[in-house]
Amino acid sequence: MTSLLSGHGLHKSFGPIPALRGVDLEVAAGEVLAVMGPSGSGKSTLLHCLAGILAPDAGEVTFDGRRIDKLLDGRRSRLRRTQFGFVFQFGQLVPELTLRENIALPLLLGGRGRRGSVAAAGEWIERLQLTDSADRLPGEVSGGQAQRVALARALIAGPRVVFADEPTGALDSVAADEVMELLVTTARAEGASVVVVTHEPRVAAFADRQLTVRDGRAVLPAVAP
Amino acid sequence: MGIVRRMTVSYALLGLLNEADRHGYDLKQSYDRRFGATRPLRFGQVYRTLAQLERDGLIAVAGVEPGAGPERKRYSITTDGVTDLERWLSEPEDPQPQLQTVLFTKVVVALLSGRSADVFLEEQRQRHLAVMRDLTRQRREASLRDGMLIDYQLFHIEADLRWIEHAAGRLDTLAEEIKL
Numbered sequence: 477m478t479s480l481l482s483g484h485g486l487h488k489s490f491g492p493i494p495a496l497r498g499v500d501l502e503v504a505a506g507e508v509l510a511v512m513g514p515s516g517s518g519k520s521t522l523l524h525c526l527a528g529i530l531a532p533d534a535g536e537v538t539f540d541g542r543r544i545d546k547l548l549d550g551r552r553s554r555l556r557r558t559q560f561g562f563v564f565q566f567g568q569l570v571p572e573l574t575l576r577e578n579i580a581l582p583l584l585l586g587g588r589g590r591r592g593s594v595a596a597a598g599e600w601i602e603r604l605q606l607t608d609s610a611d612r613l614p615g616e617v618s619g620g621q622a623q624r625v626a627l628a629r630a631l632i633a634g635p636r637v638v639f640a641d642e643p644t645g646a647l648d649s650v651a652a653d654e655v656m657e658l659l660v661t662t663a664r665a666e667g668a669s670v671v672v673v674t675h676e677p678r679v680a681a682f683a684d685r686q687l688t689v690r691d692g693r694a695v696l697p698a699v700a701p
Numbered sequence: 702m703g704i705v706r707r708m709t710v711s712y713a714l715l716g717l718l719n720e721a722d723r724h725g726y727d728l729k730q731s732y733d734r735r736f737g738a739t740r741p742l743r744f745g746q747v748y749r750t751l752a753q754l755e756r757d758g759l760i761a762v763a764g765v766e767p768g769a770g771p772e773r774k775r776y777s778i779t780t781d782g783v784t785d786l787e788r789w790l791s792e793p794e795d796p797q798p799q800l801q802t803v804l805f806t807k808v809v810v811a812l813l814s815g816r817s818a819d820v821f822l823e824e825q826r827q828r829h830l831a832v833m834r835d836l837t838r839q840r841r842e843a844s845l846r847d848g849m850l851i852d853y854q855l856f857h858i859e860a861d862l863r864w865i866e867h868a869a870g871r872l873d874t875l876a877e878e879i880k881l
């Protein structure tokens with residue numbers, strides 16, 4: 477497998493606390509990888525290092541054949557904006573904007589005109605079954621609908637990788653299944669890879685492959701699954 | 702179901718014999734203390750299982766005390782028995798109802814005999830995750846009715862996994878307690 481995104485020997489500490497202690501991983505183009513592990517094991521730290529949100533203390537992050545862990549801030553945030561999409565557990569939508577406007581936001585910020593951005597958002601509203609609530613505010617919709625908006629917003633600018641940290645953490649199992657199904661199928665249709673952090677096996681089961689982190693290290697299965 | 706339980710009991714007894722040679726009576730007592738909280742063994746079952754294990758060459762009679770009756774025999778595990786016990790311990794189980802008895806027995810046998818329960822639990826975890834991935838994939842093509850059945854399986858496997866995670870976090874303490 478040729479990897480699109482990889483981390484090698486990743487270390488990261490917060491003061492005296494080591495959060496990552498030498499993690500290696502590879503994500504192939506179009507692959508959905510779930511990162512599992514107990515609370516505090518370093519899953520979010522790993523995701524942040526891979527996505528260029530945090531700089532690792534040691535080790536390398538390579539995306540599309542280039543080192544990205546040493547990029548300067550400006551180039552790193554440009555990379556995040558143009559190549560990566562993000563979904564978090566909650567609190568990521570702008571409360572004053574409608575769902576439609578929230579979805580269009582990455583295109584507007586990327587310099588696409590208002591009309592084109594809103595039209596593109598309209599397509600995603602249909603794909604993610606949000607037609608009836610498109611003009612409501614985030615505070616007026618369910619958690620599952622809000623997460624579908626977050627998905628659309630993560631995917632609208634055509635990222636190569638979507639990073640999702642506990643995207644279903646606040647949802648019941650029915651809504652969680654819907655969000656994961658949409659995440660996996662839309663990312664696949666767009667050819668994007670997905671790195672999804674979750675401690676729920678039912679959520680991780682949507683992935684092509686699972687990596688488990690314990691105490692800042694990746695646990696490798698002794699036998700291939 | 703009968704088969705699963707009988708096999709698991711056999712391995713529990715093998716695990717006890719792996720620790721030390723024992724009489725049938727002693728085996729029943731040790732079994733009930735270590736494994737049998739909710740389902741103590743009947744003597745008949747102990748002797749039937751021992752007879753099978755002996756026939757299969759996994760245990761042998763190490764000595765016979767003077768007197769009469771089956772309780773006079775002292776058994777020990779054979780090298781074939783150790784090999785079979787280790788194979789059973791190292792082979793992940795397919796998720797299924799009633800699996801808890803098997804998994805629980807494996808953990809206790811591993812700890813009793815000073816073998817690694819971490820490795821076995823991690824491999825079991827991987828097997829469970831792989832089955833969940835397959836089921837999730839199947840559900841995508843399934844009708845709603847079949848999907849509901851798959852959901853039922855998924856929730857049960859997830860419950861096993863939670864237990865595996867939970868047990869993995871408590872192995873050291875459990876090992877102390879089991880040795881008592």
Ligand SMILES: Nc1ncnc2c1ncn2[C@@H]1O[C@H](COP(=O)(O)OP(=O)(O)OP(=O)(O)O)[C@@H](O)[C@H]1O
Nearest residue numbers: 490493494495513514515516517518519520521522
């Ligand atoms: N910004 C920070 N400052 C200090 N310590 C941190 C910071 N972020 C993470 N840590 C510590 O690093 C370790 C790993 O944290 P991380 O958030 O990566 O775990 P996690 O696996 O995502 O846990 P959870 O499942 O609870 O979200 C923990 O000990 C945590 O307390």
Ligand SMILES: [Mg+2]
Nearest residue numbers: 519520521641
């Ligand atoms: Mg986290």
